[in-house]
Amino acid sequence: MYPVLFKIPLFGGVAIHTYGVMVALGFLVGLLWVTKESKRLGQSPAKAMDLMFYVILSAIVGSRVLHVLVSERDRFFENPLMIFKVWEGGLVFYGGLIGSLIVSIWYVRKNKMPLFLTCDIFAPAIAIGHAIGRLGCFFAGCCYGRTVDHEAWYALVFPSGVNSFAPSGVFLYPTQLGESLGELIIFCILVLFRKYKKFDGQVIAMYLMFYAVLRYVVELFRGDLDRGFVIDPWLSTSQFISLVIFISGLSLYLARRKV
Numbered sequence: 001m002y003p004v005l006f007k008i009p010l011f012g013g014v015a016i017h018t019y020g021v022m023v024a025l026g027f028l029v030g031l032l033w034v035t036k037e038s039k040r041l042g043q044s045p046a047k048a049m050d051l052m053f054y055v056i057l058s059a060i061v062g063s064r065v066l067h068v069l070v071s072e073r074d075r076f077f078e079n080p081l082m083i084f085k086v087w088e089g090g091l092v093f094y095g096g097l098i099g100s101l102i103v104s105i106w107y108v109r110k111n112k113m114p115l116f117l118t119c120d121i122f123a124p125a126i127a128i129g130h131a132i133g134r135l136g137c138f139f140a141g142c143c144y145g146r147t148v149d150h151e152a153w154y155a156l157v158f159p160s161g162v163n164s165f166a167p168s169g170v171f172l173y174p175t176q177l178g179e180s181l182g183e184l185i186i187f188c189i190l191v192l193f194r195k196y197k198k199f200d201g202q203v204i205a206m207y208l209m210f211y212a213v214l215r216y217v218v219e220l221f222r223g224d225l226d227r228g229f230v231i232d233p234w235l236s237t238s239q240f241i242s243l244v245i246f247i248s249g250l251s252l253y254l255a256r257r258k259v
C-alpha cells in the first residue's frame with residue numbers, strides 16, 4: 001500500500017495522496033476520450049467538455065454522499081465537514097454513477113444534445129476512468145478484499161500494508177486490482193464494439209450490464225463490509241444496486257433495439 005505519493009515541504013508538509021492523484025488522472029483520461037470521440041462523431045467537443053465538468057462534480061458529490069449515508073453517518077453527525085475530505089478516500093462509485101447520470105440527462109436535455117449518442121460517447125470514458133481510479137483504492141488500502149485462508153493462493157494476492165484502511169499483516173484478495181482489470185476489459189470491449197453498434201444507447205446499455213456483473217462478482221470477495229447488506233449475509237448493498245443497474249441496462253437495450 002502506498003497511500004501518500006509524496007509530500008510538499010510547505011506549511012509543515014502537505015501530503016499528496018495517491019488516491020486523489022489516481023482519481024484525478026482517471027477523470028483526465030476520461031475527458032480526453034470524450035473530447036476525441038465527440039469530434040469523431042461530429043458532436044460539439046465544447047459542449048462535451050462542459051458536460052464533463054458537471055459529470056465530474058456530480059460524480060464526486062454523489063459518490064461521497066452515498067458513502068457517508070451508508071458507511072459514516074455517525075462520523076458525519078459528529079463532524080459534518082468530514083464530507084469534504086474526499087482525498088482521504090470514501091467514494092462509492094455507484095453513488096457517482098447515479099449522480100452523474102441524473103445530471104447528464106438534465107444537461108443534455110437543456111442543451112438539446114442527442115441523449116443516447118452522448119451516453120454512448122461517455123460510456124468508455126466511465127470504464128477507463130474507473131479502472132484508473134480503482135488503482136488509487138489499491139494504493140490507499142480501501143475497498144479491500146477478504147482474508148485469504150488458503151496458502152496456495154498467497155502467490156496471487158498481496159499482503160496488506162501499514163498506514164492503510166485495510167487490516168495489516170494479513171493476505172487479502174486484491175479486489176481493487178480485479179475490478180480495475182475488469183473495467184479495463186470492459187473499456188476495450190466497448191471501444192472495439194462502438195463502431196458496429198446498431199442503435200444509439202447500445203454502448204451505454206452494454207456498459208451498465210457488464211459493470212453490474214463485474215461489481216456483483218467483486219463483491220463476493222470484498223472484505224470491507226461497512227456498506228452493509230440488504231439481505232444479510234447473502235446480498236450486499238452494492239450487489240443489490242448491481243441488480244438494479246443490470247435490469248436498467250437490459251431494459252434500455254431492449255427498448256432502444258425496437259426504435
